[in-house]
Amino acid sequence: MEQAYVAINSGDSEENNNPNTDNLLRAQRKMQLRNVILVGIVFMLLSSASQTSSTVETIVIDSVHDQYFNGTSTLGYKLLAVLNGVIAGSVWISQTMVANIGPKYGMLIGGVCYCIFVSTFIRPLVSTLFAGVVILGVGQAVLWTSEGVFLSLNSDKETIGRNSAVFWALYQTSLLWGNFYFFYKMNGAETIDDVTRYWIFGALVVLAGAGTFLIMALKYPVPKLVPHSINADGSVKVESAEVKSRGLVDSIRCSLRLITTKRMLFAMWTFIYIGLEQTFWSNVYDSSLGYTKKFGTHIADSLVGLSGVFVGIGEILGSIIFGLADTRFPRMGRDPVIICGFVSHMVAIFLVFINIPNAAPLGATFDDGFIHPSFQLALFCSVLFGFGDSAFNTQLYSYLGEMYAADSVPAFALFQFIWGLTCCGAFFYATVLHLYIQLLILAIIGSIATITFCKLEWDYKKTRIPFLQSERSQLADEGTENLLHNE
Template sequence: MIDKSFVNVLLLGLSFMLIFTAFQTMGNIEKTILSSITSEDPTFTGNAYYSLAIIYVVFSIFNWAAPSVISVIGPKFSMVLGGCAYLLFIVSFIIPKTWLLYLVSTIIGIGAAMIWTGQGNYLTLNSTKRHISRNSGVFWAMLQLSMFIGNLFVYFAFKGKDKIDKSTRTVVIWTLSAVAVCGVFVLLILPRATKESEDDDEDAVEEVPEGPIAAFFGAVRLFMTKDMQLLSITFLYTGLELGFFSGVYSSCIGFTQAFENRKELVGISGLFIGVGEVLGGALFGILGSKTTKWGRDPIVGGAFIIHAVSYFLIFLNLPNSSPFNDTNESAYMTSNAILAIFCSFLLGFGDSCYNTQIYSLLGSVYADKSAPAFAIFKFTQSVGAAVCFFYADSLVLYGQLAILLVFGTLGTISFIWVEWTAKKQNTLKRSEDEKGSAANLT
């Protein structure tokens, strides 16, 4: 028998892999692309960091409306609308206009709320508590293949170039647009969500459909609970580090003149971020059932250590002014390209650990209200990313690393606290069930 629910998860992962091969690659090189456009056309004043900040501000606001939209049109068509917004954003770079850049940044923010809340809902509807960790890990690994594929393409497209000319930009933009179209098509053919019949027991989770108004107020009530507010600190940190590795760190490498072929290194950095993401997702997908038994807290604790090490190495290796423009400023050590790329891998692997465990926790603890839970996750995460991009254009590298370290510490502690609380509740529930079964037998 074919596990139809797992096939649905694979199709979901494929669609996101294609769409985000296009978008994450564009986000990774946006600063480099726009700097080249400005050098050719001084009237163009678009700022990549501000563009990304707008995306995540709008994303955060519209996350509150996403559960209501899903309650009306369902997760599939919510994701299709979101995918079309991502496609529009990428195509818009063919016409470099400052006003257009910020307009499509607003549109993609709305689309992002639709696609990500729909994704969390669809993934949960195709999962049982027994398999949510496996499905989350497999989805995450497939999604993050986008970083590997897209940045490998960028490496060869930018190879040997110090400035990214118009013809190169055109080839990159149209190629990424075609990939995004394929991703939207896969979303269109997604089957209806279903759970494997052999698991339709006490492990199976069902979400009761709500109307749009009830869905909105349900999300607000959930956000006000103690555990969700603690988790929001973790979500905020994942947004801050997402902004850093997806839009700032690779730009820092590309602006560091101590590196030879520094523009090529932008693509290699993104590629190794993707390698770390895929490895983490595959690891926790394959070992999903075992890691659930160990608990999610040691994985998140390990992710924090990995990120802390990467921040320290970046502090030593890159100039303080590298987030802004080309710089020949010295770092604390002689800037080393291999070490910079190794930090890219650490950033990706640590991010994968955080996100797979968040998906796993939300899909099990909040299985009966997954749409508002994932909306809150993406709301808080996108706020963090927006904040990161707003200060990225004015705050030196060392200041950015200090913020990441502080919030990483707080976010890790918060996640572990909620995980321990969930364990205690599960243990208490099992104990009560066992007592009830014993009483029935007597």
């Protein structure tokens, strides 16, 4: 029978009065939370290095002019376009790798690739920069596919919302450390000299190395029983949620089958929007601030790093608020959070529209926006972008982790594929489109993504009730001895 709903067995003590089961469940969730916190710290360290590099690379590359390399104002966009194109193409390989070697070692491979990428900025060369983004593209596809699977395996239907928020809050603190360090090194400086670049990217390589080393401390989660479909007699068919080994062709086939479902077709609008808005705030917007010389030549470049810090503040604030809301109001659903994120982004888009000059993404400009550029307003927009991004990402990871719990690799791989293609296209059009057109694209796709995701959530709430009623009587009797096993 067609899968209608997948939920992870929580073993809720109100539904199962077996004290041994309760103890096993508490032990299981304790280990799972440890894994979620550790993987959040890993991503915090790795992304402090890579995300800061990606955020500032357009400005940094434009500052290097010597006998070995001559940077341009849009080369950073082209590198990031290639990066995300490689991510999209590598998803199918990453899916096979993760399914066969497991998410832990997939993340380890990704971490090594991050270290290589960051090191290429210490001495920029055209050949090494492009080689670095290709290596990072492969590594990032493996890393994020692994993370999605690992988070799903370490969560159940009671904890997936909380765990998504905990991971996202820890991960997005990466926007604070690296960007604040860049702001500190650039504060008051008019140019990025060689020594400053060495210090900045040398420190980021150390951070990436520390994150890669910490991956070894992760432990594989225990298997879970998940209700997969309804049998003819009305009972719930239960199977184990784990990483299923499959080849490349089978991996592609599994993901392509998902595309034909109505659920995934609706979800893809959210995939696309996340790619567009992250492309914008992670590099285009920050670069626009650096190119807006009406802020003052002594503070424009430093705003690039400071904007990333304020995006991180918004991300962390959103994750905390949404995580607490999920804990306090578990029946609230995901749609109010998505709507909150959408409103946050629309306000930010309007404020950027009036504050930043239209030509800012394409190079240095002394133009005004509709108002004289205000760096306080610009940083407030950064907070709003981060807050809204945390809403979309935490709810999407929660949705995919719960709906595809029995086999989450194809779903997260498909997300990475669509996301990578979208970012690739967005960075290419960022090299030619002015600011106002880019903001219009964000507003239109964001509206569609919000509507379609809310429709998914409303359909989910309707289908969840009969499954919960049927699973209560069955899961209490079906192999609670499988809840725990050693690694």
